[in-house]
Amino acid sequence: MDLVFPHTFVPWFRSVAPYIHAYRGKTFVVAMAGEGIAAGRLNAFVQDVAILHAMGIKLVLVHGFRPQVSEQLRAKGHPEHFSHGLRITDAVALDCAQEAAGQLRFEIEAAFSQGLPNTPMANATVRVVSGNFLTARPVGIVDGVNFLHSGIVRRVDAAAIRRAIDIGAIVLLSPFGFSPTGEAFNLTMEDVATSTAIALQADKLMFLTEVPGVREDPRDAESAIDTELALADARRLLAALPDPTQPTDTAFYLRHCIKACEGGVERSHILPFNADGALLTEVYTHDGIGTMVVDEKLESLREASSDDIGGILQLIEPFERDGTLVKRDRTEIERDIDHYTVIEHDGVIFGCAALYPYPEAHTGEMAALTVSNSVQGQGDGERILKRVEQRARAAGLTSIFVLTTRTMHWFIKRGFVQVDADWLPEARKRKYNWDRRSLVLVKKLA
CATH class of the missing domain: 3.40.1160.10 (Acetylglutamate kinase-like)
Incomplete structure (x- = not known):
């Protein structure tokens, strides 16, 4: 035994x-x-x-x-x-x-x-x-x-x-x-x-x-x-x-x-x-x-469009203000809107995340994962993560990674493991903020 x-x-x-x-x-x-x-x-x-x-x-x-x-x-x-x-x-x-x-x-x-x-x-x-x-x-x-x-x-x-x-x-x-x-x-x-x-x-x-x-x-x-x-x-x-x-x-x-x-x-x-x-x-x-x-009749989990830019900005602003998220301006979100996934309840954006692929390294970064404080604990974060994983697999990626300073335990509970910052793809490593000292967490996609 x-x-x-x-x-x-x-x-x-x-x-x-x-x-x-x-x-x-x-x-x-x-x-x-x-x-x-x-x-x-x-x-x-x-x-x-x-x-x-x-x-x-x-x-x-x-x-x-x-x-x-x-x-x-x-x-x-x-x-x-x-x-x-x-x-x-x-x-x-x-x-x-x-x-x-x-x-x-x-x-x-x-x-x-x-x-x-x-x-x-x-x-x-x-x-x-x-x-x-x-x-x-x-x-x-x-x-x-x-x-x-x-x-x-x-x-x-x-x-x-x-x-x-x-x-x-x-x-x-x-x-x-x-x-x-x-x-x-x-x-x-x-x-x-x-x-x-x-x-x-x-x-x-x-x-x-x-x-x-x-x-x-x-x-x-x-x-x-x-x-x-x-x-x-x-x-x-x-x-x-x-x-x-x-x-x-x-x-x-x-x-x-x-x-x-x-x-x-x-x-x-x-x-x-x-x-x-x-x-x-x-x-x-x-x-x-x-x-x-x-059944997602009560909400819509979907890829973002240009109509969602204002809702995303409003959603992430409090988390940028308290330092949970890196500051992103409207121009950056407009440029990258195709990378975003959102959850919408009754016309209001309550959650979002972006996937930035690095195909040469067969991986992608999930960034700006955010769920409104008013609905946290209801599983929206997990639903967004699942959809991002699906998008990553469809793009031929074998893993996704996140950079975080405050929410590492949430990701570890969902299959991510911590790695050294040197693991990052070269293109992402050049943009890594060594002063912020974000932890790098990786999840392999089956």
């Missing part, structure tokens, strides 16, 4: 404390693809969910069962049929779905009942509640294809779910719904999770899937994962992708994340179930591990 030393554990535990505070009492809808359960990830998933529950997060779980239903059909020697990315559920497939759902619900509830010493479930008391929380309607006939007993969520009993999670239970939903006449319908996990998150106005919707997230270039399987997508960018990407037919298609989960954000869920996530601790990593670390789609 590896030893955990205080000098590594304590700083790490302190670094996750802000996220523990931020998410206590929040509502998450977490959906696990049936492929993840088939791959043997159930116990690890349940243990991580139990930790989230212990941290005060209110949880609704949705399980998938695509491979389990397929296995049941194979055992019966019955063919399976799909169209438009959906299973066509005949009477035999419906029976198989009911059997698979019952077996999986049993396995999940059993996993939450574990309490073995020296495991994450020791001393955990987790109550799991299931029930007929979903009303469904038939998919019907689409393009001449009759989907028979396949259904779509018509209504989620949000009040009943809310009562259960408010008293500390975890609600477990299977992809089944019933009509007012008692007819059963086979639903998709994605539809159930998305509809439930919208009905609850959940703080997060999280899919654990076969795919690691949305890649920066969806056509390149080796490109990096885009860890954060603004809703507008996600819409544009989805419009450029072919219609999904398989769960491994980029658009398969992305369209549900977009639907959730459009329905009032602030953040939706696509995570790889085969990465150990993916759920915890996404929730309790700054960069996470998968792709997060963010």
Whole structure:
């Protein structure tokens, strides 16, 4: 067993404390693809969910069962049929779905009942509640294809779910719904999770899937994962992708994340179930591990234009006056406006930063990172940093650096490390103010 030393554990535990505070009492809808359960990830998933529950997060779980239903059909020697990315559920497939759902619900509830010493479930008391929380309607006939007993969520009993999670239970939903006449319908996990998150106005919707997230270039399987997508960018990407037919298609989960954000869920996530601790990593670390789609209806995070010059000057002036920032005049900002990223709330600039590339050194300087005192602590600084990192990667840079005299700890918490001033690109070193003695901090871009 590896030893955990205080000098590594304590700083790490302190670094996750802000996220523990931020998410206590929040509502998450977490959906696990049936492929993840088939791959043997159930116990690890349940243990991580139990930790989230212990941290005060209110949880609704949705399980998938695509491979389990397929296995049941194979055992019966019955063919399976799909169209438009959906299973066509005949009477035999419906029976198989009911059997698979019952077996999986049993396995999940059993996993939450574990309490073995020296495991994450020791001393955990987790109550799991299931029930007929979903009303469904038939998919019907689409393009001449009759989907028979396949259904779509018509209504989620949000009040009943809310009562259960408010008293500390975890609600477990299977992809089944019933009509007012008692007819059963086979639903998709994605539809159930998305509809439930919208009905609850959940703080997060999280899919654990076969795919690691949305890649920066969806056509390149080796490109990096885009860890954060603004809703507008996600819409544009989805419009450029072919219609999904398989769960491994980029658009398969992305369209549900977009639907959730459009329905009032602030953040939706696509995570790889085969990465150990993916759920915890996404929730309790700054960069996470998968792709997060963010609804930015309340603010606009964008590249600056000449119309923003006055707002930027007004924003940075108090910080120049107290010495936090180096003085910049209007002419300089006008000249460099294309380098700036801004956050605008209701027509007012509340945050900004500039990226000055040094392509010969494959790096860039992030300068003038500023967030108005009136909104500090709400994550705007992190959102600007993420956007600057995206711009740097798009420009082919492998790192970014900052010069600071007062805010080094903020940057170090977000992955920057201190280096000697001699590290600076030659062009920047010539402009370095040795009297100001700014610290140089660098972050490598994955």
